Amino acid sequence: MSGDVVDLIMQDHREVERLFDKLKNFPDTRALGTPVLSALLIAHSRAEESEVYPAAKDEGGDTEEVAHSQEEHTKAEQMLAKLVAADPESAKYVELLDQLEEAVRHHVEEEETTVLPHMQEHLDEQRRMELGEAFAASRAAHLGERPGEATKEELQWQAHNVGLAGASSMGKAELAKKLKAKAA
Structure with a gap:
């Protein structure tokens, strides 16, 4: 599936919204639906970070918005990791789902x-x-990945997107720590 990157991104946004609605309104779908939501969000984020944000920043001059969007991705991935680890039948799950949905909807808007x-x-x-x-190919390559499992190369893309200096000389753990701090 390829086409205009803007249309593809917006299609993913609508699918994520549909998944949130399903998880909220049909609790019996949570055990199977949460990994689907996680896979889509991670694949979408990784594809944006490696293919779309650099072009938006470097070719479109959208430096501040790309940095902000990257920070929101980092926060959402941290929230997603907590949701995936939560018991789908618990009140904590509902609380985490609501928080993640609010953050993602804000980001999408x-x-x-x-x-x-x-x-x-x-x-x-x-x-x-x-x-x-490029977005579609990257997205397909990242399907199935879980939150918190970014490679060093993916973390370097994220660092580029937020304008983090010296990222090429940092190790993976240091990059992850600096990106998390920047997103906080």
Whole structure:
């Protein structure tokens, strides 16, 4: 599946919203639905971080919004790890689901009103199609990954996206720590 990267990202956003609604309204789907939500959010985030955000930042000049979006990804991944570890039948799960949903909905709203329109304005259709193909391939490659399992290369993309200096000389643990601190 490829196409305009903006359309592909928005399709994922609608699917994530659908999954949140299902997990909230049909508690019996949580045990199987939570890993699906996790897989989609992680794959989507990794694809944006490696393929979309660098282009939005470097080609579209969207430095501040990309940095902010990257920080939101980091926070959401931390929240997602807690949700995945929670008992789907517990009150804590519901609390974590609500917090994650609120954070993701906020991120989606900001991205759809700033980053994506900016990309439509500053990147031509051919470039958005190229990014769509790269996004789709990256997303497919990352399906099945779990929160907190980013590779050093993925952490370096995240560091680039937030403008973290000296990332290439840091180890994986130090990168993860600095990114977490930046997102806090």
